[in-house]
Amino acid sequence: MKKVTKRVVSVVSVLLLVVSLFASSVLGSVGNSSVKAKAATTSSQLRNVMYYGDWSIWGGEGQFYPKDIPAEQLTHLNFAFLDFDSNGNLKFTDKDAAVGAPVGQDGVQWGGANAGILNAIQDLRAKNPNMKIGISIGGWSKSGDFSAIGENATARANFVSNVMKFIKYTNMDFVDLDWEYPASVRAADLVDNKNDEGTPNAKPADKQNYITLLQDLRTALDKQGVDVKKKYELSVALPASQGLLASGVDVAKLFNVVDFANIMTYDMNGAWTPNSAHHTALYGNPADPNYSSGFSVDQTVQYLKSQGAASDKIVVGAAFYSRGWNKVEAGTSTTQPGLFQPATKNNKDADQSATYGAPNEKPLATGDGGRAGGVWAYKSIDALKAKSPTLVEYWDDVAKAPYLYSKTTGEFYTFENVRSVTAKAQYVKDNNLGGMISWMQSQDKTTTSTKRDELTKTMKQVMLGAGAIAPNTIVYSNLNVEATVAPYSENGVGYEITIKNKEVANETNEVLKATEFAAETVKLPKFYIPVKAGETLTAGDYKAGTVATANGFTTVDLASVYDGQEIPQGATYTFRLKSNLTSVNVNNIANIELTQRMSKTGAELGKQVIFGGGAVVPDPSDTVAPTAPTNLATATANVTDVAVPLSWTASTDNVGVAGYKVYRNGTEVATVSGTSYTDTGLTASTAYTYTVKAYDVAGNVSSSSATLSVTTKAATVTPPVGPGAWDATKIYNQNDQVTYNGHTYKAKWWTQGNVPGAEQWGPWELVS
The missing domain is CATH 2.10.10.20 (Carbohydrate-binding module superfamily 5/12)
Structure with missing residues (x-):
């Protein structure tokens, strides 16, 4: 047999071969049953769900990057938010944050395929497989178009299709729908946010359209989950207000569709309320003038359960920020002064309108946080106390909630602390709820690490214990990438390897185009090549980057080569590996595996074969057939009424065989690389003759063969x-x-x- 001088393999053909073999060896054993997608079953593991706002990377939040999130404490991380229009087309709320900025990632440049939060959280999950990542769509300021897509089948289908593409490109695990709120009309508040949409088109029909939208998402998630071999989750953000729930949410139907619901049990009181009160209390206090409104975690949970909500899908909220009133009367209580007392409008918002609210941590600016609401991050509570030294911290043991009050100035701040989130987490366990959500990660307080984790870690430890959270299996989609290997002889001998990214840009929408580009670009590639006995490979040129040998592989890491750090759609990259031999045979390169990273110090994002794996393009001049296999045999006792297991001794040749062809009664039924095969789907009580022939890389089949005749057993009839x-x-x-x-x-x-x-x-x- 002549030596093959050039071998090319496409990852597409390899994947098809792998899928085919998997189907025949595993799925074949279950007859005609098929894999069906479904909503994730409720896990006994409680959820610690965190929201991460895209503005967290900027100066206002102290440049809090994804790498600084205490991911080891979380089960779910929500990226907030993704916007959309009335036709269901996706929109960034901050493109630079999502896909442009380096966000502190090592070796990442502005605008790179691995830039932005969407890539950084994939890197974070790779290092912390306990944490699922998802996209939160809508939010308070971006819910204006939900009514339009909810009632329009065409727009809704477009929206669902686009969301499926988005989570596939970003390799996310769940979708979180944050419609605030169905059937609730609200004018845009442009003093607080110049980009606020409001919900001017909300209507009573939203209640049913909400369910329709969720069901369409559920169906699409299940279908795509089968295609990509992962189980997607669907969650929602729901209001704590019983009035908003009653008018806009069919609770029983919603909980039948989603995997879990995040209840926003915060902002239940604030500067819009004429008296002081808790904004995120665990229990209602009958002393509250608005007690009958049910503004507490427990009252909301009891209402949801009465409306048909499954307890283990209810995820209750904790707030990592305060709400405050500027001047509140002290009242008559000596142990809880200022609590549930009248407030005075003696402060002004950025537009100079009167407000009950206290000053915020950040300066007021019309269109960007222009409402004075006493909003201070939990990490800044000590700074608030320093600013207003007459503030005293109190504890309401009925509500299980803390607050700050100054008898001197009348300032009142309601917030969350370690004691209150501990009580909430224990409540979740005691009542068999689904877990806790928190808004938001950048506002938590650092402890012994640089990560902002004080409240996050407290909730995790109460709900899930001090040990590590169980990891999830991360599924990665392979790219259409191929490698070509050819020999070279220049200043020695070796192999010239060309990597071809065969992906093609298809998207035109800004969001999908950017995420497709990121998904289909080879990023910070590293290649694994099995070591051939007696051969050592080193860098043949600078384009090979860092070449090392360990654990039976030669590794080629291109992270140090600027031109090789990214291989975009349609691009090629060529490098050389020098051999220690005097002559080389490309068959020595048995296969090449590709792995990627989101940053130079990031975890590897799975491997895929891009060369070898048995699917080769042979040299047409190779005409020598291998020798025949021998000793074909099967144990008659193992022959069933519908299957025949076969095995044989391997063939030998001067170069080697590529595989074996199996014939049943003269017709080819399988091509395998190993020395065994089980033929299934047969007829009971029937004689069959099997022949096995070896073939080489050129496709030449051996002239001789091994043959065996068998008869299947009588069928077992099951009524x-x-x-x-x-x-x-x-x-x-x-x-x-x-x-x-x-x-x-x-x-x-x-x-x-x-x-x-x-x-x-x-x-x-x-x-x-």
């Missing part, structure tokens, strides 16, 4: 089984059938614990 009785603890997928009260029902989507026939719009469809 058909009808639908089983409905089981409240069992998980049912779409089209599964059950019987209940003498009727047969079919599942319309994934469900667990929902009684068949109990609700008209529920997950069950009456069959008979």
